[in-house]
Amino acid sequence: MLSKAERTRQYIVEKTAPVFNERGYAGTSINDLTEATGLSKGSIYGNFENKDEVALAAFDYNFGQIIHYLKSEMTTRETIIEKLLVYPDTYRNFLELPFLKAGCPVLNTSTEADDTHPLLREKAANALAFWKSSVERLIQKGIELGEIKPDTNAPAFAVVLMSLVEGAVMQAKVTRQVEPLQVSMDYLSRIIRELGA
Amino acid sequence: MLSKAERTRQYIVEKTAPVFNERGYAGTSINDLTEATGLSKGSIYGNFENKDEVALAAFDYNFGQIIHYLKSEMTTRETIIEKLLVYPDTYRNFLELPFLKAGCPVLNTSTEADDTHPLLREKAANALAFWKSSVERLIQKGIELGEIKPDTNAPAFAVVLMSLVEGAVMQAKVTRQVEPLQVSMDYLSRIIRELGA
Amino acid sequence: MLSKAERTRQYIVEKTAPVFNERGYAGTSINDLTEATGLSKGSIYGNFENKDEVALAAFDYNFGQIIHYLKSEMTTRETIIEKLLVYPDTYRNFLELPFLKAGCPVLNTSTEADDTHPLLREKAANALAFWKSSVERLIQKGIELGEIKPDTNAPAFAVVLMSLVEGAVMQAKVTRQVEPLQVSMDYLSRIIRELGA
Amino acid sequence: MLSKAERTRQYIVEKTAPVFNERGYAGTSINDLTEATGLSKGSIYGNFENKDEVALAAFDYNFGQIIHYLKSEMTTRETIIEKLLVYPDTYRNFLELPFLKAGCPVLNTSTEADDTHPLLREKAANALAFWKSSVERLIQKGIELGEIKPDTNAPAFAVVLMSLVEGAVMQAKVTRQVEPLQVSMDYLSRIIRELGA
């Protein structure tokens, strides 16, 4: 069971993670955190060293939410191709997923932190690396199972998949139109299906 | 010829645009602007209403730089396909282009501003719309000239192109590796070439 | 025998007294007290009304340590002159005495509290008065015993002794050199010996 | 002529120096500084890097005031002995001298900073060194002029003088009685006169 402190920490992270994703690190103030949690400043600082630590934990939480969602969706699918299709299927409707409403945290954090916040940058880079190897592993397995063409370049496909997803999310968020998303996810779905042996 | 005021405005924009692109709107302070320009705060405020106005002008400048570069590159190319290849050729080396070193301003501004800064958001959205229709027009012309397959879906291709570019830039920036960029731009080059009739 | 509560109080005082002496009242936080004691904030506040009360008790403890040391040293000495020489002999090596390592608490508390903390100020003033009358009594006894010249001005000598000690401690502490201390204590030893009848 | 900034800096130092001397570094807040000056926090920070910098400048100012006063008093005196007597004459009435009302800044700063504030500690140590060599030089000159016994140990006398002054100031401040001061300064005057050849 979680201690009181661990529960509060968890609570703070859950309540503030969407705020960080929406407003960014520099755009989120400690006041925003107290408003989101209903807790006092002292309480935030009683449970976290500083704003950085909250932001880093919030990123982990946000990314964890996505991972968890994708994983659980994949378990409902039978074939590798269908599992890979979870990506376009998920991001196609990202605006309706509460943890993606404000956009993909990997994208948001990457663009903000790359030149300004080394620790967040590293978290985002690690998240991308994790994502990439997850896709690669799926493809590898598909090849082994004879589902996917054996000459498929897994690392390259992973990168293209991620580019398409993040580039489309960015366009959809800022234009407030679903078209770029649908178009890109349709395209991604098609090239995933074309992996089939 | 430009008036004194217009020249100072222009000077401020030129000097501060890279700063805004690197640190973002919330991450850039007026002090950063005085340091970048060597001018006083009073001078910044004598030439711009407020920080917003500088940021908006800086975005226009940053985007204009890209447009200008792409256009001039395209004029050196003969065929439409080759002109389209300017996109991957340019972004493949974006870290070496001074106005793209800190990443694509459209990407950076979009992810920061989408939920926080309506005016910047609109600028970014317009930039994307402009980019999209530029690509569409090129493809259209390619079709008319018989260079590109007539059944090409121009709007869809434009969106995919932009997704690939921005998604790849994001990955390259945050991981500090060129691989995702090369892979994505190789892929983009290939599908551009495959447009050929 | 001491009750549990009294023992905890005593424990807190012993552990925090050196901290107060080193960092001063304003420079010592409750956190410093929990670190020094290994106890919780609640425990500090369960045994003391507030920070003030701990500080006052800590001063008493610090001063008591000095008194106790001086007294026990004096009992090993036979003559009054030799007993008086305990002062220079003790302070000459004050950096090696654990309860004086951070300087004389009377000096430290006096200079911090004189204009800012009435209760601490009074404690320090009382300590000085006690010290003074101790020296006076010794001299008086020396006169009665025929050891010390009968025309000696005991109150004046006491004040001069204290000035020399405290002034020298201050110089030694801040310059981190022993020379001022040795010089002043040599001088004090000499004038003490000159009291001899 | 002083620039506006230099005048404001000077003004802040003048107004806050007595506050720092009275309440100490840790006991003085930025709010205290705005109240003492009538200026805003922004103005304090516009003219000084941080609280440290104000405190260091305030110490220099406070010490400078003493030096200036002592020097100007000495110029009114003819003999070296009389010049040396400026010390007891000055400190005997220190409570009436505006820049010494809250006690000697060297004493106050030394006892607060010795274990807590390296920069202030160094300033105080340098002030003591300066004071010491000033006294030594005077004695040296007295010896050269035949006014002072040639076998006088100048460094030792300087240390004793400083000990007597600072130890007496401490006692007078905290007990709020002039007696310790008068007694110590009487004693100091006597031993200064005894330097006479």
Next chain:
DNA sequence: CATGAATGAGTTTTCATTCAT
């Protein structure tokens, strides 16, 4: 038009203290 000192609201963080467990 340019300067830069000044402002006051806002930022992040620390503090002494309380109180439910």
Next chain:
DNA sequence: TATGAATGAAAACTCATTCAT
């Protein structure tokens, strides 16, 4: 009595903006 999470006031410091010169 002991704990340590929670509090709210205050700390140090920053920021966008103004305005007298």
